[in-house]
Amino acid sequence: MASVPTAKDDKEKKNEELATAILKDKVKPNRLIVDQSDKDDNSIIALSQAKMDELALFRGDTVVLKGKKRKETVAIVLADDNCSNDKIRMNRVVRHNLRVRLGDVVSVTAAPNIGYGKRVHVLPIDDTVEGLTGNLFEVFLKPYFVEAYRPLHKGDIFTVQAAMRTVEFKVVETDPSPSCIVAPDTVIHYEGEAIKREEEEENMNDVGYDDIGGVSLDLSIILLIDLEDDTIDAEVLNSLAVSMENFRFAMGKSSPSALRETVVETPNITWDDIGGLHNVKRELQELVQYPVEHPEKYLKFGMQPSRGVLFYGPPGCGKTLLAKAIAHECQANFISIKGPELLTMWFGESEANVRDVFDKARAAAPCVLFFDELDSIAKARGGTAGDAGGAADRVINQILTEMDGMNSKKNVFIIGATNRPDIIDSAILRPGRLDQLIYIPLPDEASRLQIFKANLRKTPVAKDVDMTFLSKSTVGFSGADLTEICQRACKLAIRESIE
Incomplete structure (x- = not known):
């Protein structure tokens, strides 16, 4: 026996239809999912023929595409039989201009008013x-x-x-x-x-919805709201709140104010930028990288990793580059201090400068703290003529105190560099401080060849350039000297190409 619909049933059905109509109104036919294009053309996007018919588009029409962060671009539309009705195919360049990825949603609108450009x-x-x-x-x-x-x-x-x-x-x-x-x-x-x-x-880093962390569910609702509408549901706005994820994001983008006074950099120097010195690179990897990447091995053998190393050798042989490269390989921050920068004429100021440098290194951990020209501030105590106030001795004492306060848990590795290791105070070189000494020699022939290749690896080089001959002809040249030769040759080439 068939039931007769009542007035109550009709009212519920009507309410259901209204709710469905509201939902359907939000699902717009011109909003499509981004898919990879078969044609690598910067000016073409592809739709299914059915979707083109639905949007009243014809082959070769110009359309406006809208992506994230209110980004727009224009393209020519073509039909693709292999494209789904809910997909739009575009290449990497078009996706970049719209700031979207595969699987994101973009809108397509006909643009008949775009004319020829003057x-x-x-x-x-x-x-x-x-x-x-x-x-x-x-x-x-x-x-x-x-x-x-x-x-x-x-x-x-x-x-x-x-x-x-x-x-x-x-x-x-x-x-x-x-x-x-x-x-x-x-x-x-x-x-x-x-x-x-x-x-x-x-x-590209303009702020948009994707840059807000912690409210992804609420943003997904907001993103479905038509920007042309004048009103947004009050419940959606009331549900937004600052979460812990927001604070984590902010902390990752901010640095302590103490660090803003010191140049803390993350070097982009790699091992490929340094020619030769294979044995030195190996030693540095064992000293710095191994404790970071394989701490369980040190625990197994009950060994404490080294906390510092001293580079010594002729000037211009790559001591600073090596320090930056090892910081890059360990993904650590890098603070470079020239020795004379710490010295002042005021009583007690030099020691305060030393404390500040070590404090900032600990705050920037993991960090490589590099002391260049260490011999200028770490000469043997009691042997500095004319130092009536004992300022140099106090600086050394402060450095020793700070080094002893460093342990493996601080994630700070100290590197010193000098051309005169013989005049450095022996207390700095004892175990637990700069206990590893690495000699950086003048490059041999094979190393000179590697230095030439490293310096010219991004430079177009003519076929008649014989780098082997150049490496044989530059006996006694340091790495800095070879870099200068390459730079002068490039400057001459630039001058010839301009003139």
Whole structure:
């Protein structure tokens, strides 16, 4: 027997339909999931034919794409039979301009009003044109734009491959702005200084929803709300709160105010930047890296890792580079102090400077504390002529006190460098302080060859350059001398290419 619907049932059904209608209204057909494109073209995105019909788009139409952080770009739409109805296919360059990844959601809108451009201004990114000479327009830009009718959007990055190189360009300005189509009669300006990579990365770091930690569930609701709506549910706003995750994020981005007065850097020097010195590199790895990467081995053998090392040898042989490289390999901070920087004419100030340096090293742990020209502040006590107030002796005593206060749990490794190990106070070299001495010699022939290769590894070198001959002809040269030779040769090449 069939039941007869009552007035109550009709009311509940009507309410259910209203709720469903509200939900359906939020699911817009032009919001699609990002997928990888089969065609590596910076100007093309692909949709299924059914989706193009639904959005009233035709093959070759220009569309506006909206991604994260209110980023927009323009592209030409094509049909792809292998594309799902809820997907949009685009290459890496388009995803970069929209600040999205595979699986993110973007919106697609027809843009019939984008016309041909009168002029556009594009500039290369500096690190993609290093060592590149010649006419960028003829080699890269002209073949890229000729008869292609590519749409451009102000602020976009696009890549061009030619002459076995990939060069990145940024769209600085378009007329009309902010988008236009580059036609055969569009004037392409490319004059100006190349854009620094750091400036472009700063633009990429604009704050958006992705930069807020700890409220991902609430943000997922906000992201579904149409920005064109005037109102947002009060319950959503009331549910937002500062969480512990927010504080962890803030602590990771902030540094103690004490560190802001000292240059604390994370070096980008790698072992590849240092030619030769293979035995020295091995010793440093055993002294510094092994305790960090394999602490269980030291516990097994009941051994305390070394807390410091002294580099000595002729000037210009790479002592500072080695210290920076080992800090980079251990992913540690790096503080470099020149010995004379600690000395002042005021009574007690020099010792206070020493305490401050060690305090900042402990605050920046894990940290490599590098004392350059150690002989200027650590001469044998009692042997400094004219030191009536005993300032030099007090500085040494303070350094010894701070070194004894360091242990393996502080995660601070001390490296000293000197050309005169014979005049350094012997107390600094006893076990538990700078107990490991490593001699940094002048490079031999094989090391000189490695230094030449390390210095020129990012430089285009002509085939007639015989590095083996150069390494044989530079007996007695230090690493700094060889670096100067490479720099002078590069400067001459730059001068010849300009003139």
